[in-house]
C-alpha cells in the first residue's frame with residue numbers, strides 16, 4: 001500500500017536498515033500495529049544519523065509502556081468509553097485511540113502534532129477495522145469531549161501544564177505515564193501502578209516499566 005511504503009521510506013531516511021512490521025503488543029488484545037522491527041539496528045549511529053533522530057523523534061514507531069496500560073484499561077472498562085466522545089492526546093501509533101474505538105466509543109479523535117504519527121495512526125486504524133478522526137492541533141478540536149486519554153506524553157516535564165489544559169477541556173481525563181511518577185495535581189487521583197514494557201523493547205532502565213495511571217473527574 002502506498003501510504004505504508006511512504007512511512008517506511010520516511011523511517012529509513014532517519015534510521016537506514018529499519019523497517020515497519022506488524023506487532024501485537026502484549027495485553028492489548030488483538031490490536032496489531034505497524035511498529036519498528038523488533039530486531040532493529042541497535043549499533044552505534046553515526047553523528048549524521050544521531051542528528052536525524054534528534055530532529056525527527058520517531059515516537060510513532062513504538063507502542064509505549066503507558067500506551068499499552070491505558071489501552072488495556074479501556075478494553076477492561078468499556079463503560080468508560082462506550083457511546084462517548086473520546087480524544088487521545090499524543091496518539092503516536094494510535095494504540096489507545098484504537099482500543100477506545102474497539103471498546104465502543106461513539107467517536108475517537110486521535111490527536112498528535114507529528115504528521116507522521118497521524119499517518120501511522122490512520123494506517124493502524126484501518127488495519128484494526130476502526131474509524132478515527134485525526135487532529136494535528138489539540139486546540140483545533142471542536143465540540144464537547146467526554147473523555148481525554150493521554151499515555152506517555154509527560155516525558156518532558158515542560159508538558160506538565162497539559163494536565164490543566166486537558167482537565168479544562170473534558171469531563172474526565174485518564175493519564176498514564178512511565179516517566180513522571182510524582183505529579184501531585186489536586187485534580188488527578190492515582191488509579192494504580194502497572195508493569196509494562198515499550199514495544200519493541202528499547203532496553204530502557206527498569207524504572208520505565210513502572211507505569212502510573214491517574215484519573216481526573
Ligand SMILES: C[S@@+](CC[C@H](N)C(=O)[O-])C[C@H]1O[C@@H](n2cnc3c(N)ncnc32)[C@H](O)[C@@H]1O
Pocket residue numbers: 059060062063064065066067068089090091092093094095096111112113114117138150151152153155
Ligand atoms: C512517547 S509518545 C506516546 C505515544 C502513544 N500515546 C503511546 O503511548 O504509545 C508521545 C506522543 O505525544 C505527541 N505529542 C507531544 N506533544 C504534543 C502536543 N503538544 N500535541 C499533540 N501531540 C503531542 C508526540 O508527537 C508523540 O507522538
